[in-house]
Amino acid sequence: MCGRFVNLMPAEAMARLFSAVPSNDLPEAPRFNICPTNDVAVVVAEGEGRRLRAMRWGFLPPWYKAPGDGPLLINARAETIAEKPAFRAAVRARRCLVPASGFYEWTKGPEAARLPWYIHPADDAPMVMAGIWQDWEAGDQRLSTVAIVTCAAAGGIEALHSRMPVILPPEDWPMWLGEAGKGAALLMRAAPAGSLAWHRVDPKVNSNRADSPELIDPYDT
Template sequence: MCGRFTLTADLEALQALFCFRYQGPLAPRFNIAPSQEVLTVVVEEGERVGKMMRWGLVPFWAKDDRIGAKMINARSETVDEKASFRHAFKRRRCLIVADGFYEWRKEGAKKVPYRFTLAAGAPFALAGLWERWDGPSGPLETCTIITTKANELVAAIHDRMPVILPSERHGDWLDPSLDDSEYLKTFLQSYPSERMRMYEVSPLVNSPKNDVSACIEPVNSR
């Protein structure tokens, strides 16, 4: 699964990489957790637009928004089959912008956190789905991160990883007129291990209350 990630790059750098329009502030985030707002990129009227959405997908047919807590991830193997994700996979795909994600390794009674980034440290796009739910307080836009089998690097810590989309896939992934499920599922591959790095980080990240730069700093090797 992917249950925590980071986005510390400044807005101008992200816009240069992902070519989207966005209005509003964007603070660095060192420990993004489910139910919080995340930066997504969608296509509206042929233009890429950055939007803040709540992490945890609420299907359009849901009776209430509490279901979102169980919908932070969608498995790549069944994303086109599950009722919760099938509609969004056809019509509502997005990029979820990040520059790192966390996974935990069990060591006895402890869970030791690690951060994964691209080898060069650049921001990247996670394959996401989004939905708009019409609730009693008005429309709510939510999203989920698609996961796949871990590559060799991540597998040392966890058996799943988020799908990182290479830049040449962004256009097709965002195209709402493209609904060929078999073709789209070919995008949902493990990112190459040799193009990533990992390092152990502080247990500070274990609590979503801690959203500080110390969360991404490497701990000393043991």
Template sequence: MCGRYASTLPPEMMEELFKLLNQIEMVPRYNIAPTQPIAAVWEQHGRREAHFARWGLVPGWVKDPREFPLLINARVETMAEKPAFRDALKHGRCIIPASGYYEWHTNPDKSKQPYYITLSDDRPMALAGLYASWMGPNGEEIDSVATITVPANRQLGEIHDRMPAILDEAAIDDWLNVLDVHAAEARQLALPLPDGTLKFHPVSTRVNSARDDDPGLIEPVTVMPPELPVRKKRVAGGGAQMDLF
């Protein structure tokens, strides 16, 4: 599951990398969280543009977004069948530009350690996503998105069993081309990256709070191994000694 990410790309770099016909005002973000407005790229009427959209997809048929579950991720295995995602897979594919994303590893003692994950060559990421537009009865309009997740490759499996679908440069055009590339073909583009394509390091648990958003969040930290559980073992004479297991 991808639940937090960073995006520090300047608008001019976004425009060049993703062949945009527009720019939107962006500031570097280091801890982007669900429900927040995020930058996403999609094509309409042959124009590829960046938009701000809510992270948490709201299909057009929803009556009240306040009563609808928060859908931040779509699993690649089921998105073609799920009512919330299948129309977006056909008509609303997008990419979410990112510099890197966070994932949490569960330690043996059940504590969770966050990691920051980037491409091994530090290039920007294009996360595969889906978008939808919701229109309210009083003219309200919400553009919203969900990222797509795939099974983790062996390298990332050390941290978590899922990872976002990250598109390479050759796949971006086909993913965004909803007119000529059908859903079944697009589905084949959302794949785990090969081992060695990514790198990662542990970061501060400050990232757990969406209130924190600064460059220090992506800096590596030293992680101490979790303490092993300790039990008392009886010894001869009625005493006890500590026993690690």
């Protein structure tokens, strides 16, 4: 799964990278510990171009009467996304790119201690995760929400966790956004072996209040 991630890119850099028009409500960057229900920057196809906009991380299906009316849907499994009532319309028509610099995963240590790892592109290039989104409203409350698509882990990541986000290389961005015809289902696969690197990081990241540069530094155990 993907339950926390990092985004070091300022809005201007993301707008250039994706050739997208930025909205004026984007979350501040850098961010070293993005948690569920935080606002995140995403890229969507809009008209003849792209928009960089903010969305709440935690997908809300249209039948939820309130944000807490059901499970917090931060991830959508690639294997079942087209079948699940919550996600099947979004994966057909509302796909997005979720910029990141890396993500966290945890293993178990002695006495069930949670040991955090930072996983990032081996070349430290920007990482782009596949997402789906949904505009949700109830009464006068309106939210744009997003879930990150995950697949079975591979390339060594499975030693840390059985799941990982679907990571899209630049050549796949147009198809995922629906700009280059059909075939997005074929993109929901694990990143190639050797494309990611990882290291242990400070357990301070376990707190959702932590957000500082040293969180992604290698942790000397």
